[in-house]
Amino acid sequence: MGVPKKKAGGKKKPARAPQQLTAEEYFENAEMAFAMENYDQSRNNFKRALDMEPENTEYLEGYGSFLAEVGPHTEALAVLQKAAQLQPDEGFEKFMYLGQLLEGQQAEQAVRKGITILKRYVQEQAAEPAAAAAGSAEDQEDDAQQAASLKDHLNSLLASALCALAELLMNQAQEAGEGKLEGVQAECEALLGEARAMSPTSPEPLQALASFRQHQGRDDEALTLLRESLALWFKPSPVSDSEGEEEEDEEAAAAAAAADAAEAGPAAAGGGAAAGKASGGGEDAGDSSGSEEEDMDVSDSDDESDEGDLMPSYEFRFETAKLLLELDDTVEVACQVLEQLLDENDSDPNVWLLLAMCCQGGGDLEAALSAVEEGIVLCKKLRLPSDHEIICSFESMQTELTSMLDAAAKEKEEAKAAE
Incomplete structure (x- = not known):
């Protein structure tokens, strides 16, 4: 058949170049893929963004944070250190990650740097509402709500960073050998006390203090603090159907045993009636329990989103x-x-x-x-x-x-x- 000939006079359409994304679009795609746990796609998009803007500190911090989470850690360290060199007085996150990736004195210095930046953010945020007091009452109310939300967020971040430093100091002291914990006890107490004051409803300072008490050999106090921390977020798993059936079987067996004992006695009829009444009462209780469980299910579904917000991290x-x-x-x-x-x-x-x-x-x-x-x-x-x-x-x-x-x-x- 051969290759078909083109019609005379036909014009050839110009080839369409593939659409080129901007560096910002690549970065946004990388963060979205990271959130969706599509790590290969995230890595590729981070790299494309940095190929276009290799000294963009936002992109470096984002890619470095990604690498710190999924690896390789050697590359994460290099990327975050470059970001820290380019912007040494902003972006506390990179210093907190460096604290995890580095060792010894370098790790401690990185975490302290992150805390210094965070404390400055808290101070700057506290000064903003007074400076922005002008405007309508509605605008002022919105500004106040946003300021309160930002304050809580920054306080929570600072509390977490203070706990991280205390835990780092504890671990370093433990690795240094017996008796070294005494040298950091006072600072750890102060750090954890400050963390609790910054975020009283956070379970993290309480758990960090529990760990500290354990290091001190004060296990009873440690367990008490850990239970206080748990009370802020832990919800016991509901009883499974099989466990509920086992409990019902045990109750039925107990009722049968009581009936047998009643039949053997002189007041058999009264005992039987009582047993029948107890059985009837058990059925009523079962119906009531079912309605209560339905009410609890509705309540649980209403509170599910709130609990998700309060739930601490997996780690x-x-x-x-x-x-x-x-x-x-x-x-x-x-x-x-x-x-x-x-x-x-x-x-x-x-x-x-x-x-x-x-x-x-x-x-x-x-x-x-x-x-x-x-x-x-x-x-x-x-x-x-x-x-x-x-x-x-x-x-x-x-x-x-x-x-x-x-x-x-x-x-x-x-x-x-x-x-």
Whole structure:
């Protein structure tokens, strides 16, 4: 057939160049992709923005923060240090991230720099409403609300930064050896006291103070503070249907036992009537309970968005569970915190490992082994090397738990045979 010939007199359309985004558009796309956890797309867009404007400190800080979260950390360090050199007196976030990436004195200096910038922001914000008092009453009310919201936000950020510095000082003292904590105790107390004053409704200063008390060997005080922190955000998991059915079965068995006992006595008829009345009352209570549960569901749905706003970060709650496991005699709350984390995101092997430890500590060996097996599957999915520390921990626990369960089963069989 050959190639078809063009019609005579036809004009060739000019090739259309692909639309070029601006650096700002690439940066906005990068942040949106980061929020959606599309890390490859986010990384590519950050790089395109910086290729066009390599010394834009906003883009450098954004990309550096992204790298600090998802890696590689060596590149994050280089990007954030460049941003700090270009703009050393603005943007506290980059210094807080540098505090996490650096070590020793450099880390401490970075965090202190971030706190200095934040305190200046707080002071500047406090002076703004007085300077902007002119205007209509409605405008002044709007300005006052915005100022109050910004004040709360900045105070919360500053409280978090003060806690970060206190924890850094504690960890450095602990690594330095026994007796070194005494040298930083006074400053840590002052930092955490200031943090609590800045944001009284935040659970973070209380949990940081609990950790500090634990470092001091004051475990009872630490647990009390941790429970105060938990009370600000933790909502216990509702009783499952299976657990509710077990409770109903126990109540029915107790009622049957009471009826049997009544029949054996001289007032059998009265006992039977009482049992029947109790049974009827139980049904009424069940109906009432159902309506109450419906009311609670409505209330829960109304408050769901508020609770989401108050919920601490994933990492904060993981540290809560770790502290609970170390301080509390029971593991129920720690297990619930970890299970709630897994409901949100089940792709962190560390959460599975800590849950396995909680279950083992509570004597539920089968649940512990199940958590270990889930963790091993996840590690394979993440393609972690076979000699990775967390895989070794999982495998060690798997061997130990399997041995314990086998021994328990053997002991049960022997006891049954002896009967």
